[in-house]
Amino acid sequence: MTSPSSTAAAPSPKRRGLIAGLVTVAAITCIVLVAWVMTSTNRDPYVVATRSLDGDAQHGGLLFRINCAGCHGIAGQGLVGPSLQGVSTRLSDPQIIQQVVSGQTPPMPRFEIEPQGMADLLAHLHSFSDAE
Ligand code: HEC
Structure with a gap:
């Protein structure tokens, strides 16, 4: 050279x-x-607030059936939206929270849930991973 x-x-x-x-x-x-x-x-203050709370998986299940099951299936098996089985092994909690509140991936809407409700929902979503 x-x-x-x-x-x-x-x-x-x-x-x-x-x-x-x-x-x-x-x-x-x-x-x-x-x-x-x-x-x-x-x-993000919302993420921090949500993660500081203990989620009630049972109430989270109720929120899930009302808001999410129409697209993700009653057991998170997937319908219009993808399956959420094992979702918390693929995505971190902040990523899941972001997915739910941002509305960045239509047709999934943007949800406005108070931090306690989000913590409950997260606890329920975690139970989809425990089952595997
Ligand atoms: C109108 C239908 C619809 C509703 C209602 C809905 N989703 Fe979704 N969701 C989707 C679709 C479609 C995607 C895929 C978006 C993409 O990545 O393009 C998705 C993606 C996701 C993902 C990411 C999955 C992954 O593996 O990347 C999570 C987590 C999720 N939704 C959680 C929820 C929760 C929790 C609720 C209720 C609060 C909810 N969704 C309500 C349609 C919906």
Whole structure:
């Protein structure tokens, strides 16, 4: 790589430096974004409030049958919406909470549930994983 003939075809050192710089900036941006998204969900006051409460799985089951069973099935086996069996092994609690309250994946609506209700619902969703 030191002889002039072998470097002729390769990008000039200046250009390589620029590419390396851009790749580094892109990588750092990705890491910062991922870290920001993860910590912002974990620090969200609603998520924090929900996770600080003890969920009542039985009341959660009632909420589930009223609000969710129409799409996810009475036992979370899946209908219009995907099966929720083992959902808490696939998704973290903040991710599940996000899924329920954000409305980011239509046709699933955005739910407004008070933190205690959300904690109850989470307890019920956890029971789908225990059964496996
Ligand atoms: C109108 C139908 C509908 C209703 C009502 C509904 N969902 Fe959903 N849900 C969906 C659909 C469709 C998806 C898949 C969205 C996607 O990722 O594209 C989904 C995805 C999910 C997921 C993510 C599953 C995974 O494996 O990624 C969870 C968790 C979930 N729903 C929980 C609930 C809960 C809890 C309720 C009740 C509070 C509820 N859903 C009510 C349709 C519905």
